[in-house]
Amino acid sequence: MHTLKKHGLRETTFRKLLLNNFEQAKHALNLEELRSKLPEDTDRITLYRTLQSFEQSGLIHSIPDTEGNKKYALCLDPCDTHGHNHSHAHFTCQKCQTTWCLDHWALPPLNDNRISAIATADLIVTGTCAQCAA
Ligand SMILES: [Zn+2]
Numbered sequence: 001m002h003t004l005k006k007h008g009l010r011e012t013t014f015r016k017l018l019l020n021n022f023e024q025a026k027h028a029l030n031l032e033e034l035r036s037k038l039p040e041d042t043d044r045i046t047l048y049r050t051l052q053s054f055e056q057s058g059l060i061h062s063i064p065d066t067e068g069n070k071k072y073a074l075c076l077d078p079c080d081t082h083g084h085n086h087s088h089a090h091f092t093c094q095k096c097q098t099t100w101c102l103d104h105w106a107l108p109p110l111n112d113n114r115i116s117a118i119a120t121a122d123l124i125v126t127g128t129c130a131q132c133a134a
């Protein structure tokens, strides 16, 4: 269970609503999808800032999409205000653009002595999802 308090965020109605949307989502959400799930009067800037604070506190992480925009998904790993602790790939369907975390697919260790430290690893696997193939 994710709670705002555990991630150092004060509980507000909007934050609770947004977190709830992420907990119910089966795939990563972009800004448009989020806006369609939120009340119509939701302010763009408020949404953007809240997403930033969620990301900074380890509640959600962002995934770049093919157009350079961001999608957001709940962190299933023990991420907190000190940072994110995951390196997993993401799948994006080329037909319906649905993206989800490939948490069950462990990335092999990267043994390359030219690299001293990895900050981010955004591996995106693209293809066709089962629904689009049916
Ligand atoms: Zn995370």
Ligand SMILES: [Zn+2]
Pocket (backbone or CB within 6 Å): 093, 094, 095, 096, 097, 098, 128, 129, 130, 131, 132, 133
């Ligand atoms: Zn698809």
Ligand SMILES: [Zn+2]
Pocket (backbone or CB within 6 Å): 061, 063, 073, 088, 089, 090, 100, 101, 102
């Ligand atoms: Zn992910």
